[in-house]
Amino acid sequence: FEDSPISLWEEDFSAVKRHIEKLRRSGVTDFREFFESHPDVLLECVHEIKVLDVNAATLALMRAAHKGQLIGNMEQVIPIDAGKDFVNEFVSLAEGQTEFEWEGINYTLDGEKLTVSLHWSAAPGFEDTLEKVLVSVIDVTAERKAEESIQNLNTTLEQRVEERTRELR
Numbered sequence: 001f002e003d004s005p006i007s008l009w010e011e012d013f014s015a016v017k018r019h020i021e022k023l024r025r026s027g028v029t030d031f032r033e034f035f036e037s038h039p040d041v042l043l044e045c046v047h048e049i050k051v052l053d054v055n056a057a058t059l060a061l062m063r064a065a066h067k068g069q070l071i072g073n074m075e076q077v078i079p080i081d082a083g084k085d086f087v088n089e090f091v092s093l094a095e096g097q098t099e100f101e102w103e104g105i106n107y108t109l110d111g112e113k114l115t116v117s118l119h120w121s122a123a124p125g126f127e128d129t130l131e132k133v134l135v136s137v138i139d140v141t142a143e144r145k146a147e148e149s150i151q152n153l154n155t156t157l158e159q160r161v162e163e164r165t166r167e168l169r
Contacts, residue, residue: 009054010133011120020093023094031095032091077106101119119136
């Protein structure tokens with residue numbers, strides 16, 4: 001865990017799972033519709049995710065000097081308006097899923113925007129409670145910027161080809 005070259009997080013989703021079960025008991029059946037129409041509740045659930053541990057690669061990625069800057073604290077690395085990014089994740093939890101993949105925006109502790117590919121799964125033996133969830137985070141910012149640059153170049157090239165074709169005709 002500690003020496004993995006990939007950012008690894010150990011998190012506790014049990015409070016989120018309990019919150020979802022409470023909502024289910026209160027009559028919520030369409031969690032997507034509920035979370036989309038109740039962003040305040042969605043944000044409450046986001047704040048219930050607890051960071052238990054992170055590895056050295058996470059400290060480097062998030063530009064943290066020590067684990068204490070990240071333990072128990074998700075608010076510093078997710079955007080303020082990130083609640084909507086958690087709709088699919090919490091819907092999958094409500095459906096009983098114990099794995100999830102997502103790509104989106106996080107921030108380093110010094111405020112740099114990162115595009116990350118995130119994957120989490122419940123640790124063996126914790127599938128029912130989600131007290132231990134293992135999360136990997138890969139910075140894909142450079143790749144997405146390169147893809148955008150290639151797409152822009154392709155668009156420019158296509159426009160030039162179309163212009164030249166019209167000229168030749």
